[in-house]
Structures are given as structure tokens and as C-alpha cells.
Amino acid sequence: GEDVEQSLFLSVREGDSSVINCTYTDSSSTYLYWYKQEPGAGLQLLTYIFSNMDMKQDQRLTVLLNKKDKHLSLRIADTQTGDSAIYFCAESKTGSYIPTFGRGTSLIVHP
Amino acid sequence: DVKVTQSSRYLVKRTGEKVFLECVQDMDHENMFWYRQDPGLGLRLIYFSYDVKMKEKGDIPEGYSVSREKKERFSLILESASTNQTSMYLCASRTGNSGANVLTFGAGSRLTVL
Numbered sequence: 001g002e003d004v005e006q007s008l009f010l011s012v013r014e015g016d017s018s019v020i021n022c023t024y025t026d027s028s029s030t031y032l033y034w035y036k037q038e039p040g041a042g043l044q045l046l047t048y049i050f051s052n053m054d055m056k057q058d059q060r061l062t063v064l065l066n067k068k069d070k071h072l073s074l075r076i077a078d079t080q081t082g083d084s085a086i087y088f089c090a091e092s093k094t095g096s097y098i099p100t101f102g103r104g105t106s107l108i109v110h111p
Numbered sequence: 112d113v114k115v116t117q118s119s120r121y122l123v124k125r126t127g128e129k130v131f132l133e134c135v136q137d138m139d140h141e142n143m144f145w146y147r148q149d150p151g152l153g154l155r156l157i158y159f160s161y162d163v164k165m166k167e168k169g170d171i172p173e174g175y176s177v178s179r180e181k182k183e184r185f186s187l188i189l190e191s192a193s194t195n196q197t198s199m200y201l202c203a204s205r206t207g208n209s210g211a212n213v214l215t216f217g218a219g220s221r222l223t224v225l
Contacts, residue, residue, distance in 0.1 A: 042115070044216070096212070
């Protein structure tokens with residue numbers, strides 16, 4: 001199986017909450033990340049969480065980490081059409097230069 | 112505003128042509144990366160560079176080479192372009208310091224090989 005897995009699509013109604021899920025296999029992962037890619041653009045870091053944390057909140061974004069189940073989620077409150085994008089989950093380990101990315105989840109926000 | 116600049120946003124080339132994709136970063140970052148992005152496959156690492164004149168193969172280096180003569184510039188070279196190299200190419204950089212592996216990405220270069 002893949003090192004970082006996430007579903008490919010999520011469709012939500014404007015104003016609802018979106019939850020994008022990610023699972024990873026390596027228990028030695030030190031940092032976990034969420035990147036956002038808007039149409040026609042490169043990836044932009046949204047947030048990251050250190051593995052000794054279980055939650056991080058930043059305005060409308062909430063990241064939850066369940067280290068036991070190796071599960072990471074990104075919750076977007078009050079989802080707007082401007083949140084439509086591809087969201088990539090990634091992980092990295094101490095001493096490694098290279099994060100491992102999931103395949104990305106396309107979030108579609110409809111009125 | 113710090114940035115990674117990919118000079119060509121859209122390119123159309125013919126099979127067999129030599130293609131150069133240029134990437135420049137202004138953050139004095141040691142590490143630079145080239146990925147290709149295809150629908151449903153996510154990001155796949157082609158090559159990366161720890162520092163000037165250093166390079167390492169990623170997961171899919173076949174058909175590609177790279178050059179890093181200066182710290183700020185990392186070039187991806189397709190010696191003889193083929194149709195299966197039609198893709199979006201993303202360059203990224205990061206500081207060489209330990210800690211979180213936060214990558215800064217360029218806007219991408221969309222290459223079509225006819």
C-alpha cells in the first residue's frame with residue numbers, strides 16, 4: 001500500500017464543514033502537513049503539526065492527529081467556494097529531507 | 112515576499128526536442144526539488160539537490176537530468192522529450208536546517224509534448 005493515503009474527491013455545500021482525511025503508515029513520522037493547491041498554481045503550505053501534538057487550530061482550520069491510528073484530518077469550518085482546491089497530506093521524519101505526499105483530495109464546494 | 116519562480120508556465124514541444132525547465136529561488140535555500148504532477152497520481156519526485164552541484168535521483172528519474180551550478184537555480188532537462196512526459200512540473204525548495212520539512216513551491220510549468 002501507499003505510505004500516505006487520502007480519498008481523491010470530496011464535495012460539500014457552501015457553509016458546511018469539510019473534513020479531509022489522511023492515513024499514513026510510518027509510525028516514526030515526525031511532522032504531518034497539509035498543503036493546498038488552487039487551480040493553475042503550485043502547492044502552498046496550510047499548516048503542519050508535530051507528532052507530539054493531537055490538535056492544532058488556526059482560524060477556520062482544525063487539524064486532528066490520532067497517532068495511534070496514524071490518522072490525520074483537516075477540518076474547514078464554514079467552507080467557501082474559495083476553498084475549492086486540491087488538498088495534499090504529507091509526512092516527514094527527522095533526518096529526512098523529503099516529505100512523502102498523498103495523492104491529494106479535490107475539494108469541490110457547491111452553492 | 113520570498114518565492115520560487117518557474118520561468119515557463121506553459122510550453123509546447125515536439126517529440127525528440129531537448130527541453131529545459133528553469134527554477135530560481137530567492138530564499139538562499141540549500142535544498143531544491145523537481146516533481147511532476149499527474150491527475151490521480153499526485154506528486155512524484157524526479158530529482159532533488161541537497162546543495163550546489165549535488166543531485167540525487169528521486170522516484171522517477173528516467174528520461175530526466177538536472178543541473179545545479181548555482182545555489183539559487185535548479186534546472187530540469189528532458190534530453191529527448193516524449194509524449195509520456197506531458198505533465199505539470201513543480202519545483203520546490205526548503206532550507207537545509209533541521210526541523211519541519213516545509214517546502215516552498217513554484218507555480219508550475221505545464222509541458223505538452225506533441
